[in-house]
Amino acid sequence: MGLLSKKDSKLILDPLSDNNPITIQVLGICSALAITAELEASVVMSIAVLFVMGAGNVVISLIRNIVPSRIRIIVQLIIIATLVIIVDLVLKAYAYELSKTLSVFVGLIITNCIIMGRFEAFALGNGLWRSFLDGIGNALGYSLILIIVGFFRELLGSGTLWGYPVLGDAIDKTGLYAFGYENNGFMLLSPMALIVVGIIIWIQRSKSTHLIED
Amino acid sequence: MGINTDKNSYTILFAIGMVIIVGTLLAAIDSSLKEKIKTNKILEKQQNILYAIGVDDNEGNNVSFISTDQAPIEFDKYVVNQIYIQGGKVIEDEEAYLIEVKKEKTLAKNPNYDRRLPLFIAEKDQKKYYVAPIRGKGLWNSIWGYVAMDENMVIQGAYFDHQAETPGLGANINQRFFMDDFIGENLLDSNGNFRGITVSKKDLDPRNEIKDDNRVDAIAGATITGDGVSAMIKSDLRLYVPYFKKLKQN
Numbered sequence: 001m002g003l004l005s006k007k008d009s010k011l012i013l014d015p016l017s018d019n020n021p022i023t024i025q026v027l028g029i030c031s032a033l034a035i036t037a038e039l040e041a042s043v044v045m046s047i048a049v050l051f052v053m054g055a056g057n058v059v060i061s062l063i064r065n066i067v068p069s070r071i072r073i074i075v076q077l078i079i080i081a082t083l084v085i086i087v088d089l090v091l092k093a094y095a096y097e098l099s100k101t102l103s104v105f106v107g108l109i110i111t112n113c114i115i116m117g118r119f120e121a122f123a124l125g126n127g128l129w130r131s132f133l134d135g136i137g138n139a140l141g142y143s144l145i146l147i148i149v150g151f152f153r154e155l156l157g158s159g160t161l162w163g164y165p166v167l168g169d170a171i172d173k174t175g176l177y178a179f180g181y182e183n184n185g186f187m188l189l190s191p192m193a194l195i196v197v198g199i200i201i202w203i204q205r206s207k208s209t210h211l212i213e214d
Numbered sequence: 215m216g217i218n219t220d221k222n223s224y225t226i227l228f229a230i231g232m233v234i235i236v237g238t239l240l241a242a243i244d245s246s247l248k249e250k251i252k253t254n255k256i257l258e259k260q261q262n263i264l265y266a267i268g269v270d271d272n273e274g275n276n277v278s279f280i281s282t283d284q285a286p287i288e289f290d291k292y293v294v295n296q297i298y299i300q301g302g303k304v305i306e307d308e309e310a311y312l313i314e315v316k317k318e319k320t321l322a323k324n325p326n327y328d329r330r331l332p333l334f335i336a337e338k339d340q341k342k343y344y345v346a347p348i349r350g351k352g353l354w355n356s357i358w359g360y361v362a363m364d365e366n367m368v369i370q371g372a373y374f375d376h377q378a379e380t381p382g383l384g385a386n387i388n389q390r391f392f393m394d395d396f397i398g399e400n401l402l403d404s405n406g407n408f409r410g411i412t413v414s415k416k417d418l419d420p421r422n423e424i425k426d427d428n429r430v431d432a433i434a435g436a437t438i439t440g441d442g443v444s445a446m447i448k449s450d451l452r453l454y455v456p457y458f459k460k461l462k463q464n
Contacts, residue, residue: 037382037435045381068225075232082236086243093247096254096282104378104385154382157434163275171420188383188435 004133011133015141018208021114022145023201028114032146033193035108039162042150046143048105049112050136051087056080056115057135060123067124076119081110114142149196157187257282259311260289266362266371267292267336267343275390293345295335299457301328310334315349315358315450331453336362343370346454350446353438354378357387361451367401367458369411374443384439395422395430401451403428408455410448413440 004012021027028049035041059079067075088106091099109115118138123131154160159167159177168175170183186192205211218224261279264270269288271278280288296310307313310332322329334345342365349358355377362371374387386392396411403409404426414429415437422430432440 035381037380041381041385066219066228068219068228070220070225071229074229078232078236082240085240089243089247089251092254093250096258100375104376104381107378185434 008130008133011130012137012140015134015137016144017204018211020141020145020204021117021138022142022197023204024211025117027117028112028142029194029197031108031112032142032149032197033190035105036146036149036193037153037157037188039147039150039154042146043143044101045105045108046139046146048102048109049114049142050139052080052084052109053115053118053135053139054132055083055135057118057123057131058128059083060119061126061128061131064124072124073116073120076116080115080119084110114138145197145200148200149193152196153187153193156184157192159183254282256312257285260285262360262373262375263311263334263336263345264288264292265373266345266360267338268362268371269338272390277388277390277393292336292338293334294337297333297335299331299333299454302456304457315347316356319349329453331457333454333457341370344454344458346451348446348450350442350449352376352379352387352442353384353436354380357439357442357446359443359446361396361447363401363451363458365458365461367408367451367455369396369399369401372396376439379439380436383433384436386433386436387439387443392430392433398425399430400426400428401447408452410451411444413444415440 015021019025022029022032031045035045056079060076063075084106088099088103091102118135122134126134151161154162155166159165159170165175167181168177170177219228258279261282264285265277265279269280269292271280279285293311295306296308297304297306298310298313299305311334313330313332315332318329318331321327332347336343336345343362344365345360345362347358347360349356351357357374357376357379359372359374361369364370372393374393376385376387379385379387399411401408401410409428412429413432415432419427419429420431
């Protein structure tokens with residue numbers, strides 16, 4: 001990447017692999033389990049988190065020198081909630097349809113521990129540009145896992161991808177269903193999301209053995 | 215930076231300052247956008263009611279309302295009469311669709327209050343539709359809808375929506391594969407008694423071809439939202455039964 005120094009591009013690339021927020025830092029698990037029953041919901045959530053993480057990290061980084069350390073968590077929470085509410089209000093006034101699609105994600109974003117986690121671990125101690133990159137990088141890492149989990153849950157649970165029946169029609173018994181294949185309803189429930197995340201962690205650690213702790 | 219950010223006085227001043235700034239900012243934005251949001255909500259109501267009687271821009275399997283510019287025009291064209299029922303009396307009100315079911319439900323907790331039940335009578339292709347708003351609880355927050363019926367309380371169309379049901383699961387109550395199942399379902403049983411519609415996991419009729427069983431197929435993984443839909447249909451549409459009985463006698 002010509003635009004970024006080596007140190008900076010690490011901020012974007014690390015969260016995609018060896019420092020993934022979900023599989024390594026174990027942040028943002030709750031939303032990863034809750035909303036990944038469909039690919040579309042996973043993608044919408046990913047985009048929303050990308051915006052909030054980028055903007056949130058920049059704001060926190062801007063005020064990092066004047067925030068009293070004893071109330072910093074409350075300050076972070078207020079800033080994130082304010083940002084999300086402002087975006088929500090503006091969307092409600094000017095893009096009502098979009099705001100309805102996103103409304104269910106608002107609560108999930110405010111309480112997403114990835115956002116607080118990155119504020120605390122990175123933006124409070126780093127400059128503007130680096131905090132922005134860290135926010136984007138972690139949001140992308142989060143998105144990657146969300147989309148993988150969403151892909152498998154929708155495919156195996158409903159036999160569809162982005163709403164399209166890719167395996168045939170389950171009721172008319174066409175496509176794969178003609179051979180006796182059945183959708184696995186368990187995949188639609190949150191515990192199976194945890195198992196999918198577990199499998200991803202397993203594959204990741206068996207490939208990058210330096211991640212395994214004693 | 216020369217400020218000692220650990221001092222008590224600084225911490226308190228910072229907290230006060232932040233509350234004032236954030237509070238003012240949010241209040242200013244909220245009050246400047248209030249009117250616009252209100253208009254959007256009214257238009258959405260009109261779109262929802264029109265959707266229930268089959269006036270929409272649906273393409274394929276996607277739910278799509280008619281545009282917001284068209285909604286007020288079409289609304290005036292199709293909705294011929296708006297009424298509300300209060301204590302057994304039928305009262306005409308041109309703006310009955312602005313009655314908020316949520317507020318009426320809260321007021322109705324007082325036993326001296328007779329709840330207003332809005333009903334919108336629409337005519338499309340020489341057919342009469344009776345659209346009633348309903349409201350209930352899902353898993354996380356409110357769910358609501360508009361049900362269009364004919365004079366025999368057979369559902370002609372339905373629109374459901376929600377505040378914050380789980381995306382991909384309960385949130386799918388506003389998708390066509392779920393809502394379309396209600397069309398043709400009878401709210402009464404074969405003896406003419408009110409039974410409502412149950413969102414059932416044991417329907418064994420996923421294509422929903424049996425229309426007189428008072429049941430539709432549930433969404434896998436969305437049990438509580440589905441139960442909420444059954445409950446709001448039963449509790450809210452039951453209140454309209456006397457009106458429909460009178461309608462048949464006349």
